Amino acid sequence: MIKAGQIDKGMALLIKGAPFVCIDREFVNPGKGSAFVRLKLKSPTTGQVLQETMKSQDNAEEITVEDLDFQYTFNDGENFHFMNTESFEENEVPMTSFPDYQLIMKEGETFRCTVWEGKILDVQVPSKVVYTVTEAEDAIKGDTVTGATKFVTLETGLKLRVPIFIKQGEKIRVNTETKEYLERVNG
Amino acid sequence: MNTDIETIKARSAMYRAIRDFFDNRGYLELETPSLSSTLIPEPTIECFETAFINPYRAQKSFYLIPSPELFMKPFIAATGRSVYQICKCFRNSEQLGFEHNPEFTMLEYYTVGYDEKDSIGLTKDLLSAVGIKQEIETMTMDQAFQDLAGFSFLECQKPSQIRQKAYEKGLGPFGPESWEDTFNRIFLTFVEPCLSKDHPVILTDYPRQIECLAKNDGLVKRRWEMYIGGIEVANCYDELTDVEQIRDVYERETAILSQRLDTPIPDTDPDFATKLQGMKPCSGVAMGLDRLLMAILDKKDIKDLILFPFSDMLT
Numbered sequence: 001m002i003k004a005g006q007i008d009k010g011m012a013l014l015i016k017g018a019p020f021v022c023i024d025r026e027f028v029n030p031g032k033g034s035a036f037v038r039l040k041l042k043s044p045t046t047g048q049v050l051q052e053t054m055k056s057q058d059n060a061e062e063i064t065v066e067d068l069d070f071q072y073t074f075n076d077g078e079n080f081h082f083m084n085t086e087s088f089e090e091n092e093v094p095m096t097s098f099p100d101y102q103l104i105m106k107e108g109e110t111f112r113c114t115v116w117e118g119k120i121l122d123v124q125v126p127s128k129v130v131y132t133v134t135e136a137e138d139a140i141k142g143d144t145v146t147g148a149t150k151f152v153t154l155e156t157g158l159k160l161r162v163p164i165f166i167k168q169g170e171k172i173r174v175n176t177e178t179k180e181y182l183e184r185v186n187g
Numbered sequence: 188m189n190t191d192i193e194t195i196k197a198r199s200a201m202y203r204a205i206r207d208f209f210d211n212r213g214y215l216e217l218e219t220p221s222l223s224s225t226l227i228p229e230p231t232i233e234c235f236e237t238a239f240i241n242p243y244r245a246q247k248s249f250y251l252i253p254s255p256e257l258f259m260k261p262f263i264a265a266t267g268r269s270v271y272q273i274c275k276c277f278r279n280s281e282q283l284g285f286e287h288n289p290e291f292t293m294l295e296y297y298t299v300g301y302d303e304k305d306s307i308g309l310t311k312d313l314l315s316a317v318g319i320k321q322e323i324e325t326m327t328m329d330q331a332f333q334d335l336a337g338f339s340f341l342e343c344q345k346p347s348q349i350r351q352k353a354y355e356k357g358l359g360p361f362g363p364e365s366w367e368d369t370f371n372r373i374f375l376t377f378v379e380p381c382l383s384k385d386h387p388v389i390l391t392d393y394p395r396q397i398e399c400l401a402k403n404d405g406l407v408k409r410r411w412e413m414y415i416g417g418i419e420v421a422n423c424y425d426e427l428t429d430v431e432q433i434r435d436v437y438e439r440e441t442a443i444l445s446q447r448l449d450t451p452i453p454d455t456d457p458d459f460a461t462k463l464q465g466m467k468p469c470s471g472v473a474m475g476l477d478r479l480l481m482a483i484l485d486k487k488d489i490k491d492l493i494l495f496p497f498s499d500m501l502t
Contacts, residue, residue: 026284027283027287028284029231029287030371030375031412031419031422032231033231033367033368033397034231034368034371035231035280036371036375038375038376038380052376053375053376054361054372055361055368058361
């Protein structure tokens with residue numbers, strides 16, 4: 001048992017019997033009154049995001065989680081399929097738990113995952129990842145209205161705006177949180 | 188360290204505008220100590236404690252003020268003058284966030300002959316003088332609860348009643364706690380985050396269960412708080428002037444304070460109430476100027492406005 005005031009981003013907790021990962025934490029103090037903490041919690045099993053305001057002195061149950069490596073094999077439209085790289089056991093997670101992750105996870109890549117009681121609670125995708133551009137529209141010469149950018153599609157299916165000089169087959173680095181173009185990568 | 192020149196100039200301009208505003212209206216600008224040997228008992232405020240060392244006498248504890256109220260009020264009682272002060276205040280706290288710096292700048296202004304409703308008009312004029320010209324939305328706390336939490340807290344006077352409402356709204360379960368704590372849980376979850384961020388909002392008529400030095404009015408206290416951009420910026424009372432009532436609040440708060448186990452308990456002054464004898468009706472406003480500056484400059488983190496943020500000194 002810990003105090004709610006000790007909860008930090010990334011910690012896993014049991015709230016009303018269900019596991020949640022804290023994805024944001026804000027301290028709040030009413031004008032006159034005890035200290036409170038406002039938590040944003042994500043359920044790994046349902047994808048539900050919960051807002052919970054607790055007194056900093058409230059008890060909270062932290063759960064022990066493990067960080068294990070899983071290879072992302074594929075998705076079937078409903079679930080992401082992972083394989084534990086050591087035990088080769090398969091693991092499924094509803095796609096709703098990690099919305100749009102199919103746009104940032106490359107099939108065959110290994111990711112560090114937070115696991116509790118056999119369930120994957122969190123998939124750690126690095127904040128900057130290099131992807132190959134699989135489709136790029138031709139830039140219209142002289143078209144500066146759009147600010148010298150165009151849309152491309154990446155190997156994962158992610159579509160985003162990039163500078164007009166980016167060509168099909170090239171590699172670019174993308175911010176996986178904002179899904180924005182960062183830079184072209186050579187070689 | 189922040190060296191943004193525009194922010195530094197904006198703070199300076201804000202102070203100048205505030206001083207002009209009050210000086211033109213005949214308020215006296217006071218300068219009172221930052222150190223005090225006693226504090227007004229407030230169980231939820233933690234203080235910074237230091238000591239006066241004198242080679243020939245026992246060490247005496249002193250505290251950095253969390254508010255200049257304890258000096259300004261006796262002055263008002265003695266002189267009957269409307270006063271203001273811009274000064275540093277100190278609140279010891281583990282909970283640092285984007286709207287707290289343990290050392291912060293406070294503006295407090297007390298207007299003799301005003302009640303808290305009069306202070307609303309005055310505050311609106313003050314905001315306009317520093318560049319915040321939107322209409323202020325004013326409503327009672329109970330109205331805010333009805334609109335945003337779906338019930339009237341005035342109809343839930345017992346801890347068990349408000350606890351029932353909290354459970355109905357999906358909060359908890361939680362252990363036995365005061366009416367005030369449950370009220371705050373509901374307020375912080377359903378009401379405060381939904382207050383408009385486009386214009387200043389004033390919530391009036393706070394529950395009587397939250398102890399403070401404001402006049403009583405049935406089930407509520409003559410108190411309001413102002414929110415700008417969703418952050419609490421000011422607190423106002425129709426100041427309690429009845430010495431017996433002040434003494435009662437003081438004693439109740441001191442009793443709760445003395446049960447606190449974890450942090451230093453400041454010495455309190457049993458004669459404080461007596462020093463306020465003869466205080467004329469007046470209304471005081473305490474306003475966090477760092478937060479006011481956040482509103483003026485549309486900044487989201489208080490650290491952006493402080494040259495040497497406290498949290499940098501903690502690492």
